[in-house]
Amino acid sequence: MSGPARPQQQRIGSRTAARMGPMTSSPGPIAELDVDALIDDPSQRIIVCCGSGGVGKTTTSAAIALRAAERGRKVVVLTIDPARRLAQSMGIEALDNTPRPVPGVRPNGSGDPVGSLDAMMLDMKRTFDEVVESQASPEKASAILNNPFYIAVSSSFAGTQEYMAMEKLGQLDKDARSSGRWDLIVVDTPPSRSALDFLDAPERLSSFLDGKFMKLLLAPARGPAKLMTAGFGLVTKAVTTIVGGEVLSDMQAFVSAFDTLFGGFRQRAQRTFELLQAPGTAFLVVAAPEPDALREAAYFVERLSAERMPLAGLVVNRASSDPGGPLSAAAAMSGYEQLRDATDPTSRMTAGLLRLHADRKLIVEREARLRSRFATAHPHVRTVVLPALPSDVHDLDGLRHIGQLLGEPGQATA
Amino acid sequence: MAEATDNPLGDFPKVQLHVVTGKGGTGKSTVAASLALALASRGKTVLLCEVEGRQGIAQMFDVPPLPYEERLLARASEAGHGNLYALAIDAESALLEYLAMYYRLGRAGKALDRFGVIDFATTIAPGVRDVLLTGKVYEAAQRNSRNRGARTYDAIVLDAPPTGRITQFLNVNNELAGLAKVGPIKTQADTVTTLLRSTRTAIHLVTVLEEMPVQETADGVTELSAAGMPVGGVIVNMVRPQDLDADAREALLDGTVDPRAIGKVLGTTGIKAPMRLVPTLVAEGRDHAERRRLEDSQRALVDKIGVPTYELPQLAGGADLAGLYELAAALIDQGLA
Numbered sequence: 001m002s003g004p005a006r007p008q009q010q011r012i013g014s015r016t017a018a019r020m021g022p023m024t025s026s027p028g029p030i031a032e033l034d035v036d037a038l039i040d041d042p043s044q045r046i047i048v049c050c051g052s053g054g055v056g057k058t059t060t061s062a063a064i065a066l067r068a069a070e071r072g073r074k075v076v077v078l079t080i081d082p083a084r085r086l087a088q089s090m091g092i093e094a095l096d097n098t099p100r101p102v103p104g105v106r107p108n109g110s111g112d113p114v115g116s117l118d119a120m121m122l123d124m125k126r127t128f129d130e131v132v133e134s135q136a137s138p139e140k141a142s143a144i145l146n147n148p149f150y151i152a153v154s155s156s157f158a159g160t161q162e163y164m165a166m167e168k169l170g171q172l173d174k175d176a177r178s179s180g181r182w183d184l185i186v187v188d189t190p191p192s193r194s195a196l197d198f199l200d201a202p203e204r205l206s207s208f209l210d211g212k213f214m215k216l217l218l219a220p221a222r223g224p225a226k227l228m229t230a231g232f233g234l235v236t237k238a239v240t241t242i243v244g245g246e247v248l249s250d251m252q253a254f255v256s257a258f259d260t261l262f263g264g265f266r267q268r269a270q271r272t273f274e275l276l277q278a279p280g281t282a283f284l285v286v287a288a289p290e291p292d293a294l295r296e297a298a299y300f301v302e303r304l305s306a307e308r309m310p311l312a313g314l315v316v317n318r319a320s321s322d323p324g325g326p327l328s329a330a331a332a333m334s335g336y337e338q339l340r341d342a343t344d345p346t347s348r349m350t351a352g353l354l355r356l357h358a359d360r361k362l363i364v365e366r367e368a369r370l371r372s373r374f375a376t377a378h379p380h381v382r383t384v385v386l387p388a389l390p391s392d393v394h395d396l397d398g399l400r401h402i403g404q405l406l407g408e409p410g411q412a413t414a
Numbered sequence: 415m416a417e418a419t420d421n422p423l424g425d426f427p428k429v430q431l432h433v434v435t436g437k438g439g440t441g442k443s444t445v446a447a448s449l450a451l452a453l454a455s456r457g458k459t460v461l462l463c464e465v466e467g468r469q470g471i472a473q474m475f476d477v478p479p480l481p482y483e484e485r486l487l488a489r490a491s492e493a494g495h496g497n498l499y500a501l502a503i504d505a506e507s508a509l510l511e512y513l514a515m516y517y518r519l520g521r522a523g524k525a526l527d528r529f530g531v532i533d534f535a536t537t538i539a540p541g542v543r544d545v546l547l548t549g550k551v552y553e554a555a556q557r558n559s560r561n562r563g564a565r566t567y568d569a570i571v572l573d574a575p576p577t578g579r580i581t582q583f584l585n586v587n588n589e590l591a592g593l594a595k596v597g598p599i600k601t602q603a604d605t606v607t608t609l610l611r612s613t614r615t616a617i618h619l620v621t622v623l624e625e626m627p628v629q630e631t632a633d634g635v636t637e638l639s640a641a642g643m644p645v646g647g648v649i650v651n652m653v654r655p656q657d658l659d660a661d662a663r664e665a666l667l668d669g670t671v672d673p674r675a676i677g678k679v680l681g682t683t684g685i686k687a688p689m690r691l692v693p694t695l696v697a698e699g700r701d702h703a704e705r706r707r708l709e710d711s712q713r714a715l716v717d718k719i720g721v722p723t724y725e726l727p728q729l730a731g732g733a734d735l736a737g738l739y740e741l742a743a744a745l746i747d748q749g750l751a
């Protein structure tokens with residue numbers, strides 16, 4: 001992937017320019033997200049996890065997938081760029097573009113029949129190559145696959161990862177429906193603002209394909225006579241001046257070889273888009289209780305709502321847990337200040353404990369304020385809050401624990 | 415940790431371009447902003463740049479969204495301080511500016527936009543976007559006669575893309591290879607690369623003391639070094655408070671704390687019902703001691719990376735503007751700026 005987000009609001013115009021949300025605030029208890037109800041619903045076929053980088057999105061996807069499998073679903077989880085640890089925690093040394101069974105899925109002890117879990121990691125170049133191979137004749141496919149411009153596009157262009165994640169989702173869904181191998185697909189999304197770029201994919205592809213630039217690139221192949229206008233001449237000259245004639249001719253070769261495939265691409269992108277709007281799909285927005293992450297979450301929520309994509313709720317990871325007790329931050333701080341210059345070990349320890357308590361209370365209050373601000377602006381978003389865990393996930397038990405926190409937030413934290 | 419010394423020039427006296435990267439969620443933007451403030455406090459005229467279209471600078475400094483224009487962010491109010499400016503770079507504006515500066519395209523410039531070429535170059539053409547973003551940073555670092563009257567900066571701080579993408583982002587040359595072998599875009603990429611690989615640049619990596627970010631930081635340093643990119647320091651962010659000494663932490667972990675003694679001390683501060691608070695406080699202390707132990711094991715791994723390290727405290731109130739100044743002071747104390 002070669003670039004993060006484009007300024008999307010400016011580009012899509014009417015669809016995203018306006019904020020989506022209530023006109024007046026209605027403070028009240030935050031509606032709780034019931035993850036178990038979501039994964040137990042057999043009509044739920046696809047769960048897409050989105051959110052900004054570093055909020056634990058991939059781990060959340062894997063934990064949901066495992067929990068669903070142990071509650072009887074036949075699950076495949078598509079991860080984008082998992083940490084090595086996470087891949088290993090699923091008993092797979094290196095994930096690749098093929099779904100592989102995760103060993104160690106077991107009954108959860110409450111009598112649910114055990115399902116199955118497959119995991120895979122998106123290989124965007126491989127996926128792109130496969131699409132080309134499936135759409136074109138062997139000679140044509142090989143011409144495309146060896147074109148320098150194609151090689152650059154398929155391995156680095158801004159948004160390839162998003163397109164290919166959605167392409168893969170489409171393939172998995174088709175496979176699931178025809179073979180019955182899976183009844184639930186859990187999808188992780190690329191770690192950037194462009195996480196929602198897949199929503200723009202069909203439109204962006206269409207506007208490019210129908211655009212004048214495309215016609216310009218195709219002009220030599222189709223015979224220039226009737227297309228050559230003064231504007232075309234100027235543009236060709238300018239492009240040649242800037243990028244050099246060689247790049248332009250590579251691009252032209254690529255576009256003319258690809259020409260007949262574009263229609264198919266557009267259709268596939270459109271189908272995936274419709275799949276995302278379908279009733280069996282649910283989006284989970286993942287965030288951390290930090291201003292940046294919650295701002296991104298708000299952006300996702302508004303964007304999904306504008307696209308009429310079904311939002312299941314918000315997962316807030318890494319929350320600080322309230323130590324409880326009646327001692328306020330201010331009272332603890334005052335005690336700390338009285339004791340901090342003491343020299344005996346017990347007073348020093350007590351001072352330290354009070355200071356920790358004061359800081360912890362402040363952090364908990366700040367996070368609660370951030371969450372309630374989000375809830376006021378987005379009152380319909382169901383939310384589940386997970387406490388920060390002391391260490392990363394190392395094995396299936398770690399994922400199982402997170403799944404439990406998601407499914408039974410009240411009990412697991414008590 | 416780097417020694418708190420009075421080295422008036424900081425640990426990177428020759429560096430003009432500070433690139434700040436880090437895994438998502440480690441606070442790289444906060445660190446970039448603090449470093450920019452620290453450098454300005456050292457008397458430098460500083461430009462803080464962002465390239466991801468998030469308007470993070472505007473939010474941190476509580477100012478309206480930044481346009482594609484160098485804006486004054488903090489004016490030096492004390493002798494010996496420098497001004498801090500900010501710039502939000504987007505590929506489209508950078509391309510239009512570049513075209514205006516280097517090619518007098520006139521009518522063709524407008525035609526490029528109308529034909530969707532600008533859009534194509536900034537969103538679809540591989541690598542071009544990164545060349546444009548780093549190219550603008552280069553232009554600000556090395557002002558020439560084409561941008562007449564533009565301000566020159568002693569230091570530029572770039573809030574860069576995350577660690578997972580940083581080598582690709584900075585290695586613009588490589589990204590274009592196989593595509594544009596000759597031509598102006600290639601020449602531009604070569605010039606930018608020369609600056610990015612020189613001793614005038616330092617790439618700093620931000621991490622927190624948790625497994626995944628530390629692993630990613632170590633991998634990032636290896637990757638950058640292999641690509642011939644100059645790694646600066648590792649900045650460990652959001653370090654837990656150090657209020658309990660080693661003996662106290664050990665006692666908490668071993669469960670050898672005397673609750674009555676603590677209750678008695680609490681009583682002397684006027685806190686009500688002290689004995690009933692002790693179990694909560696001790697449990698919190700134990701939890702903290704456990705996490706500190708995990709942090710220490712991660713810190714040992716950070717030290718093994720073999721580059722200078724700096725530590726910034728977790729801010730209980732969040733990284734607001736006051737927090738940024740606090741972090742900037744800590745960076746100066748430790749010699750990063």
